[in-house]
Amino acid sequence: MSLSELAADPTVVTFFALAAVTIVSSILVIAHKSLVYSAFFLGVLGMANAALFALLGFTFVALFHVAVYIGAAVTFILFSITMFEEVPSVERPIRLIAALSAVLIFVLLVGTFTLYFNVPFQPGYIEYTELAKLLVERYWFALIIAALTLITTLIEAITLARLEEKK
Amino acid sequence: MDLLIPFLSLSAVTFGIGLYGLISKRNMLRMLLAAEVNFNAAMLALLTFAAASPGSGAATGGILALLAIGMAAADVGIMVSIAILMFHLKHKLDVYELEEFKG
Numbered sequence: 481m482s483l484s485e486l487a488a489d490p491t492v493v494t495f496f497a498l499a500a501v502t503i504v505s506s507i508l509v510i511a512h513k514s515l516v517y518s519a520f521f522l523g524v525l526g527m528a529n530a531a532l533f534a535l536l537g538f539t540f541v542a543l544f545h546v547a548v549y550i551g552a553a554v555t556f557i558l559f560s561i562t563m564f565e566e567v568p569s570v571e572r573p574i575r576l577i578a579a580l581s582a583v584l585i586f587v588l589l590v591g592t593f594t595l596y597f598n599v600p601f602q603p604g605y606i607e608y609t610e611l612a613k614l615l616v617e618r619y620w621f622a623l624i625i626a627a628l629t630l631i632t633t634l635i636e637a638i639t640l641a642r643l644e645e646k647k
Numbered sequence: 648m649d650l651l652i653p654f655l656s657l658s659a660v661t662f663g664i665g666l667y668g669l670i671s672k673r674n675m676l677r678m679l680l681a682a683e684v685n686f687n688a689a690m691l692a693l694l695t696f697a698a699a700s701p702g703s704g705a706a707t708g709g710i711l712a713l714l715a716i717g718m719a720a721a722d723v724g725i726m727v728s729i730a731i732l733m734f735h736l737k738h739k740l741d742v743y744e745l746e747e748f749k750g
Binding site: 538 | 674679724
């Protein structure tokens with residue numbers, strides 16, 4: 481497929497635009513001096529990822545990602561960070577080791593993924609009824625465990641927050 | 648165009664960036680943010696594989712992703728609560744200070 485044909489494919493153009501946003505926002509999450517902006521760029525990363533999920537055919541997961549992950553988790557981090565004073569960023573003196581580890585894991589992942597490069601890939605639409613049926617009939621136990629975990633987390637977070645008050 | 652390779656490569660790149668942040672930072676919240684970058688990369692790989700799976704593999708992958716997102720929200724709540732507690736007690740977010748929280 482030639483370059484002009486690739487550029488005419490809207491899926492390819494959308495993918496590369498989203499990939500650029502994903503990579504730049506990931507770097508900014510790690511490298512930005514301000515914690516508040518780092519958390520903001522995590523939200524941008526989540527939005528780009530949700531769009532990628534939708535591109536893969538998982539529209540429902542994309543919506544859930546925006547509502548629960550960005551709407552709750554990232555917003556929670558963002559608001560919590562505003563409660564902290566800006567503390568000076570301390571870095572470990574192992575930047576070289578960290579960079580080497582990152583490159584190594586990238587090579588390792590690409591090496592592992594190579595095994596799947598010949599698998600036919602045709603993103604399509606997923607039936608919501610099938611998804612709901614599977615969730616309720618086959619994965620009901622996992623669903624209950626997830627609900628219990630969320631409740632436990634809520635109690636744990638309240639306990640931790642009140643610990644300071646008691647002291 | 649077969650987008651399996653670009654999707655998985657993007658996931659690998661993002662995971663590498665997250666891992667660099669996780670190893671090189673000492674601030675608890677920065678480490679949490681780096682771990683969240685890793686989570687996003689893992690989710691992308693999971694759903695790419697799910698999309699390439701035959702039969703009901705795609706739906707199963709979607710369910711796994713939904714549960715994983717719920718769990719991620721829960722772990723963010725715990726981590727931020729610990730960070731708030733640590734900041735109140737120590738006025739620092741340095742993970743090296745966590746040694747004193749033992750027992």
